[in-house]
Amino acid sequence: MRTEKTDIVIIGAGPAGAVAAGLLRKQGRQVLVIEQQQFPRFSIGESLLPQSMAYIEEAGFLQDVVEAGFQYKNGAAFRRGDKRTAFDFRDKFSAGWGTTYQVQRASFDHVLIKAAEKAGAEVRFTHKVEAVDVAGERPRLTVKSPDGEIYEIEAGFLLDASGFGRVLPRLLDLETPSGFPLxxxxxxxxxxxxxxxxxxxxxxxxxxxxxxxxxxxxxxxxxxxxxxxxxxxxxxxxxxxxxxxxxxxxxxxxxxxxxxxxxxxxxxxxxxxxxxGYAANVKSLWGRNFALLGNAGEFLDPVFSSGVTIAVKSASLAAACIGREAAGESVDWQADYATPLKAGVDAFRAFVESWYRGGFQDVIFHPQPSDDVRRMISAILAGYAWDLKNPYVAQPARLSTLEQLCAVAS
Ligand code: FAD
Incomplete structure (x- = not known):
């Protein structure tokens, strides 16, 4: 079996893989993306959050996304019976983008990965990762090409951005229950x-x-x-x-x-x-010379449209760690990657749990809302779940207190 060598190999050409590829190309790294499907291909996850724009911009893909002509998005509206409310993401607690897009993912994902290719990443569509060995000094992948050839790739670092394919969680026994019902x-x-x-x-x-x-x-x-x-x-x-x-x-x-x-x-x-059964979690988001991005790590729930934002945030954090290691710095992947990523995911989790209890719905449909609280909630709904200045990010448990106040008042 022939073995190819590369600097960074990425499994999956969805938003996490594409943004990671763009960021690593900016560092001058050699990047090879292995994608099992032919693009454009259907994917679910069509409403972006403004926070994701920062990472699309950081990867150098902003112009490509803006020029693709997707539906402009500036907020979220909610209806329950005769109750209605809406959040305008331009009016929010956290600084940063207040608008984004609603996208057909077939085109959006294609736009991102074409931009990564333009930036110098090699992308192999219809090649499928079938096995992984991370026991040695350098990760090794076994890949099947569309004509049936089995070959190996040896890389300096492996990023698993395989989404619901969950390649490393499956092959390395990293799966752990999500805690959400089916x-x-x-x-x-x-x-x-x-x-x-x-x-x-x-x-x-x-x-x-x-x-x-x-x-x-x-x-x-x-x-x-x-x-x-x-x-x-x-x-x-x-x-x-x-x-x-x-x-x-x-x-x-x-x-x-x-x-x-x-x-x-x-x-x-x-x-x-x-x-x-799309909710998923892992025992660890990283290991020796590999890390899990986006849905290959944890996926909570679609209700707040946070999936793509978490995916591109994870790409940004991981690319920064890889860059620091290349510059000779020592990186603690738990402290520098997993913990900061999970902080935002946990803020979203508090909101998702509150949504399904009905408590968050009482909060947003409250007839006399506090402007300050609404701006804090607007920031989280816009994806700013990593802004520790927001009290509902710093202490997600505050949401339960707010729920109780709103339940009493309504
Ligand atoms: P993906 O986009 O899934 O990309 C992974 C890629 O890896 C795929 O192209 C796949 O073909 C490839 N791959 C898999 N296995 C292999 C293999 N063995 N070899 C090679 N390639 C492989 N998110 C939002 O932001 N907004 C929403 O409105 C939203 N709505 C959702 C609704 C539902 C019902 C669900 C379930 C999810 C929703 N999400 C939403 C979440 C969103 O779909 C994901 O979070 C997002 O697509 C994750 O991106 P990713 O790059 O991690 O993975």
Whole structure:
């Protein structure tokens, strides 16, 4: 079997892999990305958060993203029964980008990885990583090419950005339970034909089922008159709805008058898909000469659209550690990579848990909200979950106190 040598090898060409590749090319490193699929390819995760723009910019990809013509996004709107509220991310506690995009991931991921290629990364599409050996001085990958050839790559450092493929967690027995119950998502793209003047295409809309506080829908408008439409619930909730994925999705929307009214003229031209059990965690985000990025590490839940932001944040932190090691500094991957990354993930986790309890919903639908608190929440919803100046990031447990106050008042 032939063995190739490279400086950095990245598994997966999604946002984590592409941004890591761009950042490492800026350091002048030799970068090889192995991607099992041909791009463009479908992926879920279409509503970005403004915080992600900082890492897209840091990687040198900003112009490519801006010029791609995606739907502008400046906030998030929420509806539960007759209650409505909206957050404008430009009005937030933390400094930084207040706007971003809603993207068809097939094109967005392609834009990012083409930008990485332009910056000098080599990307091999339709090559699949089948085995990994990290016991030696340098990590070794076994890869299958599209014509069936099996070859090896030996690298100075390995980044696993394989997303839900979870290559290293599976092969190195790093998986650990996420702590969230088993949930499923059913979703599709529709030609939405929405005419409601209150519907703001510059915001993601999150609607809550009228009877089940833990069942929610996303409506993510794109720039071409279409929307991504999905529903999330515990896996067993879907069993009582007959038919295929599209029938189930439409039936649950049918139980939610605000949303079914909004989508009354929609053209359902694309069969729905489903994903179950996507929440995942690992025992460790790093090891000798390797690190896990984005979804290959931890994935919480889609409700606050934090996945791509966490993915590109992890790429930025890991690339900085690799750069410091190359400059001869000693890096403590736990203290310099895993702990700072997890701080933000844990802030998001507190909000996700509160959402499913219904407490966060009482907070955002509160009739007399405090402006200061709303700006702090707006910052977290915009992805600034690593800003320790925000009291709800520094002490996520404060959210429970806020929930109790709002529950008493409502
Ligand atoms: P991915 O984008 O999954 O990329 C991983 C790549 O690795 C893939 O291209 C795959 O083909 C490749 N790969 C896998 N295995 C191998 C292998 N063996 N060899 C070679 N290549 C391999 N996030 C948001 O930010 N906003 C949202 O609105 C949002 N909504 C979501 C809704 C749902 C229902 C779910 C489940 C998730 C959602 N997410 C959202 C999360 C988002 O999908 C992910 O967090 C994000 O795609 C992670 O990016 P990544 O680069 O880590 O992985």
């Amino acid at each position: 949930r499923s998502a059913f979703f599709t793209h529709v030609e939405d034909r929405i005419t409601d003047p209150d519907f703001d295409r510059n915001k993601i809309l999150v609607s809550v089922h009228p009877e089940h506080v833990d069942v929610w829908f996303w409506t993510i408008p794109f720039s071409n008159g279409r929307c991504s439409q999905g529903v999330v619930a515990r896996a067993e909730f879907f069993e009582r709805f007959p038919g295929d994925e599209t029938a189930k999705l439409r039936a649950i929307i049918g139980e939610t008058p605000t949303l079914s009214h909004l989508l009354k003229d929609a053209v359902w031209d694309t069969p729905a898909r489903t994903l179950t």
